[in-house]
Amino acid sequence: xxxxxxxxxxxxxxxxxxxxxxxxxxxxxxxxxxxxxxxxxxxxxxxxxxxxxxxxxxxxxxxxxxxxxxxxxxxxxxxxxxxxxxxxxxxxxxxxxxxxxxxxxxxxxxxxxxxxxxxxxxxxxxxxxxxxxxxxxxxxxxxxxxxxxxxxxxxxxxxxxxxxxxxxxxxxxxxxxxxxxxxxxxxxxxxxxxxxxxxxxxxxxxxxxxxxxxxxxxxxxxxxxxxxxxxxxxxxxxxxxxxxxxxxxxxxxxxxxxxxxxxxxxxxxxxx
Amino acid sequence: xxxxxxxxxxxxxxxxxxxxxxxxxxxxxxxxxxxxxxxxxxxxxxxxxxxxxxxxxxxxxxxxxxxxxxxxxxxxxxxxxxxxxxxxxxxxxxxxxxxxxxxxxxxxxxxxxxxxxxxxxxxxxxxxxxxxxxxxxxxxxxxxxxxxxxxxxxxxxxxxxxxxxxxxxxxxxxxxxxxxxxxxxxxxxxxxxxxxxxxxxxxxxxxxxxxxxxxxxxxxxxxxxxxxxxxxxxxxxxxxxxxxxxxxxxxxxxxxxxxxxxxxxxxxxxxxxxxxxxxxxxxxxxxxxxxxxxxxxxxxxx
Numbered sequence: 001x002x003x004x005x006x007x008x009x010x011x012x013x014x015x016x017x018x019x020x021x022x023x024x025x026x027x028x029x030x031x032x033x034x035x036x037x038x039x040x041x042x043x044x045x046x047x048x049x050x051x052x053x054x055x056x057x058x059x060x061x062x063x064x065x066x067x068x069x070x071x072x073x074x075x076x077x078x079x080x081x082x083x084x085x086x087x088x089x090x091x092x093x094x095x096x097x098x099x100x101x102x103x104x105x106x107x108x109x110x111x112x113x114x115x116x117x118x119x120x121x122x123x124x125x126x127x128x129x130x131x132x133x134x135x136x137x138x139x140x141x142x143x144x145x146x147x148x149x150x151x152x153x154x155x156x157x158x159x160x161x162x163x164x165x166x167x168x169x170x171x172x173x174x175x176x177x178x179x180x181x182x183x184x185x186x187x188x189x190x191x192x193x194x195x196x197x198x199x200x201x202x203x204x205x206x207x208x209x210x211x212x213x214x215x216x217x218x219x220x221x222x223x224x225x226x227x228x229x230x231x232x233x234x235x236x237x238x239x240x241x242x243x244x245x246x247x248x249x250x251x252x253x254x255x256x257x258x259x260x261x262x263x264x265x266x267x268x269x270x271x272x
Numbered sequence: 273x274x275x276x277x278x279x280x281x282x283x284x285x286x287x288x289x290x291x292x293x294x295x296x297x298x299x300x301x302x303x304x305x306x307x308x309x310x311x312x313x314x315x316x317x318x319x320x321x322x323x324x325x326x327x328x329x330x331x332x333x334x335x336x337x338x339x340x341x342x343x344x345x346x347x348x349x350x351x352x353x354x355x356x357x358x359x360x361x362x363x364x365x366x367x368x369x370x371x372x373x374x375x376x377x378x379x380x381x382x383x384x385x386x387x388x389x390x391x392x393x394x395x396x397x398x399x400x401x402x403x404x405x406x407x408x409x410x411x412x413x414x415x416x417x418x419x420x421x422x423x424x425x426x427x428x429x430x431x432x433x434x435x436x437x438x439x440x441x442x443x444x445x446x447x448x449x450x451x452x453x454x455x456x457x458x459x460x461x462x463x464x465x466x467x468x469x470x471x472x473x474x475x476x477x478x479x480x481x482x483x484x485x486x487x488x489x490x491x492x493x494x495x496x497x498x499x500x501x502x503x504x505x506x507x508x509x510x511x512x513x514x515x516x517x518x519x520x521x522x523x524x525x526x527x528x529x530x531x532x533x534x535x536x537x538x539x540x541x542x543x544x545x546x547x548x549x550x551x552x553x554x555x556x557x558x559x560x561x562x563x564x565x566x567x568x569x570x571x572x573x574x
Contacts, residue, residue, distance in 0.1 A: 006375055006469045006482075013376035016369050017383075020450070024394065027405035027447065030415035034408035080308075088305035095298040106309060111501075112559040113317055114508030116525040117548040120323065120532065121316025146313045204392075210399045210511035215532060226400045226515055237408055240401035244393065251389040 028244070035238040047234040059232060063239060066224025069137045073220060074206040076141035078199045081152045084145070086195060089156055090187055093165050107153035110146050115211040118143065126216055137218050144212070148205045152198040159194020204247050321552065324545025336546035345527065349550065351438055352507055352523040359445035360502035366446075367453020368495060371461040374454075379462060391451035398448040403515035406444045410435050438522040444512050449502050456501055460494035460569065493569035500562040504555055524551055 007013070038044040050056055085107075092103050110118075122143055129139050165187060172186040188195065210222035221243070229236035324336045339345060370387070377383045397405075409416050412433060420426040434440050464487060472482040510525040521527045524547060531544035 006464055006466055008372055008376050010376070013373040016373035017387075020366065020370050020373075024390075024447070024450070026416065027409045030409035031405050033415055084305050084308055088302060091298060091301045096302070110313060112504065112555045113313070114510070114525065114551055114555065116508065116510040116528050117320050117551050118313075118316045120528065120544045120548045121319035121321075122312075123532070124319055124323075125311070125316060142308070142312050145308070149309075149313075201392075204396055208396050208399055208401075210514070214511075214514070215529065222400045222511070225404075229400075229404065233404070233407075237404045240404050244397065244401060247393045247396070248389055251392040252385065 028241075031237050031241050035234055035241065037234070047238055051235060051238065056235075060228065060235065062219065062224040062227050063221070063235075066219050066221045069219055070207050070209075070221035072138050073141045073144060073209075074203045076138050077144045077148060077202050077206050080141065080145035081148065081156075081198050081202050082195060085149070085152055086156055086188075086191070086198070087183055089153070089160060090165060090169075090183065090191075093160055094169055104153070104157070108150045111150050115147060116215075118146070119212055119215045122212065122216065137220070140213060140216065140218050140220070141206075143216075144202075144206050144209060147209065147212070148202040151201045151205060155198035155201060156191065156194040159191045159197075163190045165190075200250050200253065204250055207243065207247065317552070320545055320548040322545065323542045324547075324549045326542075336542050337549070339543055339546050340550050345524075345547070345550075348521065348524045348527045349554075352525070353554075355438065355441055355445065355523060356503045356506035359442060359449050359506050360499050362446050363449025363453050363502050364457075364495065364499040367450045367498075368457055368461075370450070370454050371458045374458060375461060375464075387454065391454040394451035395448055395455055397451075398444075398509055399511035400515045402444050402447060402512050406435065406440075406447075406516070410440075410443065436517050437520065438517075440516060441513055441523070444516065445506050445509065448509075448512075449506060452502055452505055453498055456498040457494060460491055460498075464490065493565050493571075497562055497565040497569050500558055500565065504558045504562070507554060507558070508551070 008016070033043070035047050036043045036045065038046050051060070089103075092099050096103075126139070126143075129142075133139060168186055168190060169182050172182045177186065207221055209220060210226070212218075213220040214223045214226070225236050225240060225243075228239075325334075326332055374384060374387065406414075408414055410428065411417065412429060412435075417428050420428060429435075468486050468490075469482055472486060477485065508525070510529070513523055513526055514529060517526065521530045528544050528547045528551075531547060
């Protein structure tokens with residue numbers, strides 16, 4: 001598909017790519033080497049091995065707590081995306097096509113409202129929530145649902161655009177399916193690419209969130225990493241590397257999934 | 273009066289048989305999400321701005337907004353704007369170059385999906401972990417710092433530890449701006465039609481004339497739109513700066529942190545609200561411009 005008239009020359013493209021990749025690898029390599037430093041100026045695996053050492057368990061406890069909290073937050077956030085956002089998007093597509101633009105605007109709005117601004121307004125709201133529902137960390141997921149809204153919206157919408165939702169829903173309805181059946185057994189499987197991508201990107205965003213948790217005094221993975229880095233920077237950096245690797249693999253899976261779906265669509269539609 | 277209401281009530285009970293009842297049910301379906309967004313997006317935004325506009329007693333005051341004219345805060349806005357502009361410009365240019373290189377690779381190939389995934393990760397990388405990365409690289413004991421010192425005798429920090437101050441934010445910010453540019457600009461770049469290049473050749477044009485007469489003009493709106501998005505991204509970024517500079521508040525998000533965590537700054541209450549309002553104003557202008565430019569950019573994308 002690469003067109004020789006538009007595309008850069010073989011040498012040019014590799015030079016640009018390799019130069020940028022090399023520069024971007026420097027901080028990653030620095031992190032890796034940093035974790036391999038041992039006390040006496042040499043290198044060793046000491047800090048990585050110390051991760052599993054029970055003697056350090058107390059020191060690293062905030063990280064496991066934070067990781068647990070972040071995973072719980074990720075689950076609740078994904079639930080918000082799948083149970084609240086996705087059905088509403090389908091409803092808008094089926095019944096209120098005119099609301100599509102305003103709805104899109106609403107969903108993309110959080111991009112233009114910085115998290116730090118939201119925090120200023122969320123502080124009193126979470127005081128109220130703390131009094132009525134409790135100060136459980138999972139309540140933060142309501143705020144995270146808003147932060148992931150633009151990403152989740154884009155992922156799901158591209159899936160909705162690719163599938164003829166209307167015909168599918170009408171066909172299922174005329175065969176006697178109730179709305180819940182239509183939603184869960186007909187539309188959800190057809191939109192699974194978008195739903196999966198939306199869930200994975202939400203997980204990635206939640207695992208990386210620092211601003212809201214830190215200013216509302218809740219513990220999550222990032223605030224714990226920050227805390228532990230004050231005592232043991234080596235371990236904090238090692239865990240940051242692992243988190244980075246995890247996110248990279250996650251997005252690679254999304255990308256492969258998307259490419260697979262596109263390739264499939266291309267096969268079905270030979271004019272493409 | 274009572275008769276009329278009774279009549280309309282019975283009419284209302286009889287009428288909804290066909291056309292009315294189902295739409296109202298569908299409208300009810302919109303309610304949960306609308307309520308959610310109202311409580312967790314609308315309300316916080318309004319509260320943030322209102323807390324700058326009103327005193328704790330509920331009386332209206334413009335007092336806090338006078339704070340926006342304070343030299344420290346003006347300097348903060350200037351620093352934020354300057355930092356966002358520089359990193360967005362560098363990020364946009366380097367990112368566009370990467371997109372250009374990507375034209376040479378198959379769109380479903382391995383290189384492309386690796387770059388896609390890496391861009392996705394690194395664009396979200398900002399924050400505590402990015403701060404760690406740059407401390408490990410350019411910190412006082414960082415890899416590059418030590419390398420420059422041992423190999424070339426260059427002392428990066430002869431003038432002080434600038435990595436923990438405003439200039440130290442430039443490189444980390446560029447580190448998440450470039451991948452964001454790749455994500456936002458690549459669709460426009462791949463939207464360039466090979467037919468245009470062919471038409472250009474048929475009409476006797478060269479590769480150079482293609483880029484200057486067709487490529488750049490067609491891509492310019494998308495490029496500018498992406499630049500604005502990068503600017504907004506840097507302007508609203510908090511976590512990286514918060515993790516890197518624990519003392520001093522050179523940029524507005526950090527000044528909001530200070531205002532939130534300490535009771536009174538500059539002798540004013542609710543300063544955070546006023547600062548948040550200032551940020552929203554800037555973001556509204558930038559995103560408004562973005563929407564305008566994006567509309568123009570969409571003309572060439574199908």
